[in-house]
Amino acid sequence: MNSDSRITKVQELVYEIRVRDVMKDDVVTVSPQTPMSKLQDILREKRISGAPVVDQDGLAGIISIDDFIRWLAEREEDCPISEKMTSDVQTLYADEPLIHAVNKFEQYGFGRFAVIDRQDKRLRGIITKGDIIEGLLKKLEIDYHKEETQNERIQRFFEDIYADRIALFFQYNVAGQDFKRAGESSSRLKATLGRLGLHPQVIRRVAIATYEAEMNLIIYADGGRIRVRVEPHQILVKVEDSGPGIPDIEKALQPGYSTAPDWVRELGFGAGMGLNNISNCADRMNLRSTVGKGTHLSIYISVENGAKSETN
């Protein structure tokens, strides 16, 4: 990712994130009657550089360490905070986008803004520039992490290999009637493709198609094998068995058509949607079957065509 698009990302985020998402809501407040001489202790103890001044009607003002220093420098008598605070307070609403906060910091040069509720005008929190930076960094980190895991690492991997044709090959052997291990092959394949860094949508489509095919091997064919060929542009899942075969392929492809025994249906399988699901996930599918000999199913899923949904 280049720096330009990262800037765009931040720009996007300041419109997306709300003030309440980054503000501190455990605010230390002071009362207007608190004497100035006590302020230093409060600020030092709480490790803050300013605080909203709140009375029973809500936000009355804001007092900062600058106000305190000015008061010290002028060597005045002790007085209530209310006399030295800024009472014409600039505030932000909790539901405003962060960009408003950024603009206000720019405009007024303040160190902090009180955040109030748009409806009842009560103090909800306080926001500093540091909070904004922290909030943005956190969000960027989350987004970056997401992006990193979704980034198509495999493309780069393939780019580093010099050959006229490149393919990775995986084989999974599936035992028949073994419901204890049912779904294991497709889970392992899914994890493997995840590690290769393929697009999550592509992985999901491959995993669902393979899962359904694996279930078919277990329920109907007394097992078989799944062979997967991963190429830069497409993934081919070949599912082969030496089972009873499908007498009427057209019928088998109809949604809801099933020859599953009751005990299989009770487990939630055998709904007659398997081949249909596979075909929805695939860009191309090829089913050949000979009664008494077995069934060969080829599922082609395009890597580039990642955006295609598995439930279209």
Place this chain on the structure above:
Amino acid sequence: MKLTELIEKLNLGVRSSKADLEREVTGGYASDLLSDVLANGKEGNIWVTLQVHHNIVAVASMKDLAGIILVNGREPEQETIEKAEAEKIVIMVTELPTFELVGRLYGLGVTGMK
């Protein structure tokens, strides 16, 4: 709405992956047919079912569902729990039957369509 809120408001029991309850729920799907869920469940959905065997975990994992709620006081098999822990799938349980649970979920704003 987050899983934690649903768990609290519907008094659900949590049987697996207790560290992953901050997940946001995007909607719900109710079905006892695994292929149906594979075809129609959406990422981030909460899935309501009475199936308790370990293949529900594979289905939830493949569709990247937010979690599974088992109805009618059904408990997941030990193997299901182990698999769910490994795959980080949250399995919850309730005494309520499907119809009642789905109604209450809907009342909390978890819907079945976008």
